[in-house]
Amino acid sequence: MIFYSPRLYFRDLWISxxxxxxxxxxLFLWWSLIANIRQDTGVIFLHYNIIFGVDLVGNWWQIYYLPLAGIIVILFNYLCSAAIYFADKFLARLLAFWVLFFHLFLAIGVGLLVKLNS
Structure with missing residues (x-):
């Protein structure tokens, strides 16, 4: 498997x-959670279902799993994208755009959780 230079890979605007x-x-996710979720709160709502209402509660620090999952998705997708960039640029670019799409839905979820716990 041939890897492109990271400079060449990130110079592609469809990737960067x-x-x-x-x-x-x-950055917005971390700022939003740090600014709005108090650390002295014992239990917070972690999941809301439109049919059942709140169906998952937990400690305040467990809400930080959401942006952490976002970081893991960024790393995994960009490593996979860099690995296949030489063979198929379209698929590599598609993986890169999927990360942004995923993060937009993650931001909606975090925004709703912050509003729910306010």
Whole structure:
């Protein structure tokens, strides 16, 4: 398997633009949670279902699993994207855009959880 130079890989705007967007959304997620979730709260709501209402509660620090999962998705997808960039640029770019799409839905979920716990 032949890897492209990381400089060449990240110079592709179809790769670097979604990464920049995902990093900005990631910064918003961390800022939103740190600013709005108090650490002295014992139990917070972690999941809300429209039919059953709140169906998962937990400790305040467990809400930080959401942006942490976002970081893991960024790393995994960009490693996979870099690995297949030489063979199929379209699929590599599709993986890069999927990260941004995933983070937009993650931001919606975090926004709703912050509003639910306010």
């Amino acid at each position: 633009s979604p990464l920049a967007g995902a990093v900005l959304v990631q």
